[in-house]
Amino acid sequence: MAVLVPTAALILWELCSRLAIVSPRYFPAPTTIGWVLADRLAAGDLGSELAVTLTRLAFAFVLAAVPAIPLGLLMGIARPVRDLVEPYLAFIFPVPKITLLPFLLIILGVGEPAFVLTGSSSAFFQIVISTLGGVQTMDPRLLDVGRNYGAHGARLFWKVILPAALPAIFTGLRLGLGLALVTLVAVEFIAAKSGLGHLVFRHWQMLSTPEMYAAFALIGALGLVLTRGLRAVQARVLAWQDEIGV
Amino acid sequence: MKATARWLAEHWIAVASPIALLGLWEWASATGLLRAAFFPRPSTIAAHLGDLTLDGTLWSHTAITLARIGASFALAAGLGVAIGLAMGLWRGLRDGLDPVFAVVYPIPSVLFLPLVSFVVPAGEIALVVTSAVTSFFLIALTTTQGVRQIDRLVVEAALHYGARGRRLFTAVLLPGALPSIFTGLRLGLGFSLIVVVAVEIVSASRGLGALLWLSWQVLKVEDMYATFVVIALLGALLSYGLAALRTRLLPWVPDVGDR
Numbered sequence: 174m175a176v177l178v179p180t181a182a183l184i185l186w187e188l189c190s191r192l193a194i195v196s197p198r199y200f201p202a203p204t205t206i207g208w209v210l211a212d213r214l215a216a217g218d219l220g221s222e223l224a225v226t227l228t229r230l231a232f233a234f235v236l237a238a239v240p241a242i243p244l245g246l247l248m249g250i251a252r253p254v255r256d257l258v259e260p261y262l263a264f265i266f267p268v269p270k271i272t273l274l275p276f277l278l279i280i281l282g283v284g285e286p287a288f289v290l291t292g293s294s295s296a297f298f299q300i301v302i303s304t305l306g307g308v309q310t311m312d313p314r315l316l317d318v319g320r321n322y323g324a325h326g327a328r329l330f331w332k333v334i335l336p337a338a339l340p341a342i343f344t345g346l347r348l349g350l351g352l353a354l355v356t357l358v359a360v361e362f363i364a365a366k367s368g369l370g371h372l373v374f375r376h377w378q379m380l381s382t383p384e385m386y387a388a389f390a391l392i393g394a395l396g397l398v399l400t401r402g403l404r405a406v407q408a409r410v411l412a413w414q415d416e417i418g419v
Numbered sequence: 420m421k422a423t424a425r426w427l428a429e430h431w432i433a434v435a436s437p438i439a440l441l442g443l444w445e446w447a448s449a450t451g452l453l454r455a456a457f458f459p460r461p462s463t464i465a466a467h468l469g470d471l472t473l474d475g476t477l478w479s480h481t482a483i484t485l486a487r488i489g490a491s492f493a494l495a496a497g498l499g500v501a502i503g504l505a506m507g508l509w510r511g512l513r514d515g516l517d518p519v520f521a522v523v524y525p526i527p528s529v530l531f532l533p534l535v536s537f538v539v540p541a542g543e544i545a546l547v548v549t550s551a552v553t554s555f556f557l558i559a560l561t562t563t564q565g566v567r568q569i570d571r572l573v574v575e576a577a578l579h580y581g582a583r584g585r586r587l588f589t590a591v592l593l594p595g596a597l598p599s600i601f602t603g604l605r606l607g608l609g610f611s612l613i614v615v616v617a618v619e620i621v622s623a624s625r626g627l628g629a630l631l632w633l634s635w636q637v638l639k640v641e642d643m644y645a646t647f648v649v650i651a652l653l654g655a656l657l658s659y660g661l662a663a664l665r666t667r668l669l670p671w672v673p674d675v676g677d678r
Contacts, residue, residue, distance in 0.1 A: 174510075174511050174514035174515045175514045175515065175517060175518055177515065178514075178515025178516065178518075178519070179515070179518050179519055182519070196537075199537035200537070253432055256430050256431075256432035256433040256436070257432050257433070257436050259433055260433050260434075260436065260437045261437070263655070263659075264651055264655070265651070266658075267609060267612075267651070267654030267655055267657065267658040267659075268647075268650060268651045268654045269612060269613035269614075269616045269617060269650070269654070271613070271616065271617045271620065272616060272628070272631055272647055272650055275631060275632060275634075275635035275643055276643065276647070278635065279457055279635065279638070279640065279643075280457050351525060354525070354527075355525070355527040356527075358526075358527045358529075358530065359527045359529045359530075359617055362527075362529050362530060362621065363529070363617075363620055363621055370527070370530065373530050373533065374533075377532075377533035382537075385533060389526065389530065389534075392525075392526050392527075392530065393522040393523060393525065393526050394522070395525075396522075396524075396525025396526060397521055397522055397525060399525075400525055401521070
């Protein structure tokens with residue numbers, strides 16, 4: 174079934190498009206899209222747009238993760254820090270991060286920093302919240318056992334708290350990467366002049382639909398590889414832990 | 420009263436820090452330390468917020484955005500729960516749709532706008548359908564998981580007591596899946612807000628997202644901040660309000676998404 178249904182759907186689409194049951198202008202046949210995809214990849218321009226999106230994603234992700242993990246851990250172990258930061262977290266977290274884009278555009282000017290930071294912000298808040306959750310929901314017995322065996326301060330942190338929070342941190346990183354990709358592609362669609370998101374927008378405006386679908390497929394594949402890939406890594410690296418969260 | 424006082428004594432920083440920050444901001448942009456063109460004083464923003472509320476601008480844009488969120492959420496919830504339940508019950512359907520969902524789900528909803536506008540009339544309908552896409556997948560996936568994670572023993576017990584067909588569904592499977600369904604609905608509503616605002620930025624002339632974007636394009640910075648405050652309040656209302664509502668109305672239904 175897992176092979177049959179998608180294949181059947183593709184064949185049906187192919188037939189409908191070839192026989193002009195649906196407008197081939199708007200719904201080009203999957204084989205046409207496949208050829209365009211292969212052609213554009215071979216020509217290298219699709220690859221370079223992919224590279225642009227991936228570079229932005231890498232910057233956005235690192236800029237989010239590097240401050241977010243220590244902040245989440247600190248909030249988890251020091252209540253004054255948590256009280257200090259939590260109001261802002263609660264205020265910004267439910268806001269669509271794409272709305273930060275116009276603010277970053279006026280402050281930083283139209284360009285890469287504004288695009289990347291908008292993508293970064295969506296990952297940042299997710300990673301902070303997951304990390305904080307990891308520390309807060311750890312089994313208190315672990316702390317007691319650690320203390321009974323004489324672990325205090327830094328030792329307690331490195332040997333007990335951090336390992337206990339690790340699965341949640343990883344989940345946060347995985348969700349954050351997905352959110353950063355989604356936000357970045359949306360930013361590209363709205364405001365940037367390059368990247369896969371912009372490619373969909375441009376080919377939509379020019380009604381070059383096969384190219385549009387090709388970019389679309391590439392974004393889907395990218396999302397699939399990133400989410401599935403990280404999940405596999407997580408299962409591997411943290412094999413002893415059940416996954417926490419969604 | 421006493422509880423409030425104790426909470427304040429313990430968490431005074433959580434109250435003091437936003438007030439201090441706003442004061443600092445006010446002072447910094449009044450003295451020119453922060454460029455008032457980019458960071459207008461909080462009091463100026465509040466005044467603008469008041470003006471835009473009084474002359475009805477914000478109300479009409481908010482009403483439009485809310486109506487769109489309502490419509491797209493209803494669409495996503497109806498289809499999502501129905502298909503999610505079906506996928507949970509029939510293995511063949513689940514196996515067939517899983518790979519499709521896996522590829523389509525990570526694509527940002529805004530990108531579906533071109534696709535949707537080929538199928539349905541551009542404008543309001545396309546906007547609502549596009550905004551429903553991600554919520555639909557989310558709700559369908561969580562509902563499927565909800566059916567799947569029902570304890571095998573419970574289902575077998577029900578079967579032994581002769582529950583079949585519709586009775587098995589309404590008395591065992593649906594209640595069992597309810598916590599996941601609620602979590603899916605809550606997350607889906609949050610996503611509806613996100614996507615409606617994003618699609619409004621791209622293709623609408625009214626609504627909060629459009630107001631934010633147009634204010635940016637004509638550099639009405641105070642209006643941008645005022646709109647942002649309204650969007651943030653809406654986000655808080657949708658995510659925290661709904662969670663509070665569930666605790667109130669359905670205290671026996673745990674929210675599996677709470678972390």
